[in-house]
Amino acid sequence: MKKFFFVAGLILFLFNLSFAQQLKSPNGKLTLTFALLADGTPSYQLSYQNKEVIKSSKLGLELKKDKKSLLNDFTIADTKTSTFDENWKPVWGEVKSIRNHYNELAVTLSQKETNRQLLVRFRLFDEGLGFRYEFPTQKNFTYFVIKEERTQFAMAGDHTAFWIAGDYDTQEYDYTTSKLSEIRGFATKARTENLSQTAFSPTGVQTSLMMKSNDGLYINLHEAALINYPCMHLNLDDKNMIFESWLTPDAKGDKGYIQVPFNTPWRTIMVSDDARDILASKMTYNLNEPNKIKDTSWIKPIKYIGVWWEMITGKSSWAYTDDYPSVQLGITDYSKAKPNGKHGATTANVKKYIDFAAQNGFGGVLVEGWNVGWEDWYGNSKDYVFDFVTPYPDFNMAEIRDYAKSKGIKMIMHHETSSSVRNYERHLDTAYKYMRANNYDAVKSGYVGDILPRGENHYSQWIINHYQYAVEKAADYHIMVNAHEAVRPTGIARTYPNLIGNESARGTEYQAFGGSKPNHVTILPFTRLLGGPMDYTPGIFEMDISKLNPNNNSHVNSTLANQLALYLTMYSPLQMAADLPENYNRFPDAFQFIKDVAVDWDESKYVEAEPGQYITVARKAKGTGKWFLGSVNGESPRTATFKLDFLVPNKSYIATIYADAKDAHYKTNPQAYVITKVAVTNQSKLAQFAAPGGGFAISFVEADKSQLKGLPRL
Numbered sequence: 001m002k003k004f005f006f007v008a009g010l011i012l013f014l015f016n017l018s019f020a021q022q023l024k025s026p027n028g029k030l031t032l033t034f035a036l037l038a039d040g041t042p043s044y045q046l047s048y049q050n051k052e053v054i055k056s057s058k059l060g061l062e063l064k065k066d067k068k069s070l071l072n073d074f075t076i077a078d079t080k081t082s083t084f085d086e087n088w089k090p091v092w093g094e095v096k097s098i099r100n101h102y103n104e105l106a107v108t109l110s111q112k113e114t115n116r117q118l119l120v121r122f123r124l125f126d127e128g129l130g131f132r133y134e135f136p137t138q139k140n141f142t143y144f145v146i147k148e149e150r151t152q153f154a155m156a157g158d159h160t161a162f163w164i165a166g167d168y169d170t171q172e173y174d175y176t177t178s179k180l181s182e183i184r185g186f187a188t189k190a191r192t193e194n195l196s197q198t199a200f201s202p203t204g205v206q207t208s209l210m211m212k213s214n215d216g217l218y219i220n221l222h223e224a225a226l227i228n229y230p231c232m233h234l235n236l237d238d239k240n241m242i243f244e245s246w247l248t249p250d251a252k253g254d255k256g257y258i259q260v261p262f263n264t265p266w267r268t269i270m271v272s273d274d275a276r277d278i279l280a281s282k283m284t285y286n287l288n289e290p291n292k293i294k295d296t297s298w299i300k301p302i303k304y305i306g307v308w309w310e311m312i313t314g315k316s317s318w319a320y321t322d323d324y325p326s327v328q329l330g331i332t333d334y335s336k337a338k339p340n341g342k343h344g345a346t347t348a349n350v351k352k353y354i355d356f357a358a359q360n361g362f363g364g365v366l367v368e369g370w371n372v373g374w375e376d377w378y379g380n381s382k383d384y385v386f387d388f389v390t391p392y393p394d395f396n397m398a399e400i401r402d403y404a405k406s407k408g409i410k411m412i413m414h415h416e417t418s419s420s421v422r423n424y425e426r427h428l429d430t431a432y433k434y435m436r437a438n439n440y441d442a443v444k445s446g447y448v449g450d451i452l453p454r455g456e457n458h459y460s461q462w463i464i465n466h467y468q469y470a471v472e473k474a475a476d477y478h479i480m481v482n483a484h485e486a487v488r489p490t491g492i493a494r495t496y497p498n499l500i501g502n503e504s505a506r507g508t509e510y511q512a513f514g515g516s517k518p519n520h521v522t523i524l525p526f527t528r529l530l531g532g533p534m535d536y537t538p539g540i541f542e543m544d545i546s547k548l549n550p551n552n553n554s555h556v557n558s559t560l561a562n563q564l565a566l567y568l569t570m571y572s573p574l575q576m577a578a579d580l581p582e583n584y585n586r587f588p589d590a591f592q593f594i595k596d597v598a599v600d601w602d603e604s605k606y607v608e609a610e611p612g613q614y615i616t617v618a619r620k621a622k623g624t625g626k627w628f629l630g631s632v633n634g635e636s637p638r639t640a641t642f643k644l645d646f647l648v649p650n651k652s653y654i655a656t657i658y659a660d661a662k663d664a665h666y667k668t669n670p671q672a673y674v675i676t677k678v679a680v681t682n683q684s685k686l687a688q689f690a691a692p693g694g695g696f697a698i699s700f701v702e703a704d705k706s707q708l709k710g711l712p713r714l
Contacts, residue, residue: 057152064145078108091497092573094604100286128270146256153243159211166204168457203236220270224287226490231459251455276606284491301573306366314549316344318369345370358407366412388431416446432477447485489532501535501574511556518693519634537578538566564697568630627700633690647682659696666693684714
């Protein structure tokens, strides 16, 4: 009898698989297989050049208070295939034109008994797969609550992974490099202290997750177009090497409130045998909707400085006074308070930054700590924490506005919310109007600390909707947004290009909070930056933080040349020169690169890359013939060797190379650098040393024979 049931089950299993649907990528290297398992469970499998990338993996959603859920008992009602190929131009970006080319399979499923319909849409690009769940309009299925999404990613091996711990409230962790089977053992160590953090599993990790297989495949798991849905994490069954989606819950523990019709975000799998393909991919953007802002003339990439690093290091303070351990907006009388003498956002200090920006060709100045409320701004679960329009007594808004305008400098607003989201939304229109009245067209927002309303998480559906609301509302006022501590981006900047930056990862500030791993910046472009640019705030020249603040013994784990290279490897249309002006004045020759480097690009060529070890990229500045190159290195010294074949043929260039000195080291000799000039063409080959935690940066300028005279040639 057992043998009969086994054979019958096998026949039924094979019967279902006989109706499997296959889809090839445009270049034929990737193959998707969709099938229903014997019990009507949807499944998929992905291979790359006949190598299994994702083994048979289940699809579906578990619903709250629903006995049937959307897990099994499905039949295939319809399948459709199509091909799409277009080129579109981003408002800003790494390239001036993006190709969106994929083959599509849309499978409509009908569930027995309930007659509910679910459509699974697959889009297969040359560099990966995107798929999502779609719920078409139907009479018997209108509202539901998600208990958990049950999307699986069954890995084909115990890959090397570059991961950060799963957390509902922060992405600001250093990356851990380990085998998948080792995640559980490293989980506790991987979670370092943060002002808001909520773990959920010892094998939980965040996306974007980068991996490398033993046979040389680079694999990345992420999501695209995160709209009106909780952020997806991954939880690993480390016995079977199967990741399953794990959505961020709300205050009640629910994962998502859905009204049909509805589409989930895309689940993405990138794969290649060349790591450079992952970095160059625009698949995440292509899975988002086209630009919805008709007039984008006001969206402008910008290089800026700011009153920020002096507070981060503890040299200065955000707060105006130490007299008040507790403040109440509209009641506390700051005119009676004694200034603490450390406040950074004073009119006089800000004017110095404006002067420095104007003298050195920067476009903007950010000022934090300008507004009342910083004396008790976090850790108190305080609702009415900021009003976003009332400056401290020593910050003259009108005077600074007019002074900046006279110098041709744009001021960048700062809205720290202290995660009091309801308070921010109540004040949002007023805050944006105040910005426009005072000539601000960009805002850096922040969400430090636990979320209010209490019990919500930084990445739950309600808060995801808030971040989106703030961006869309800003577009109404022609304001660009750079959101810190918000959810990591998922390509939404294609649809709303006024989202010109996010932090949403461990940025430079942590170098002043004890330091980050020296190879951190060789991983971020493979993970965090796949969904959108990062306001990483590079450009630190003084690595010994105690020289700014004797009470802070942190060390920036980077060489000075590495800091220059970050302007290329950490792409952003919003780039900060984060150090103090006086430190740039100490190294004017190196500072020249920051002054010269562009922030918007026509072309980008990833020259060499290996996650956790090194990244080298060359970029052509938008509308010019100027090329720039940046290379960041991990913990081991190396000599990078490559051709300059990205340069235009039959042209000569002067290459100015800013590189680590032979004795440079991120810890012991970070400020050792050399600058050399050589003559090059696209036939030249470069061999360049990079120190531990180091790198190099190069500017290329077209030149004639007279300008090249006397220069060594490569």
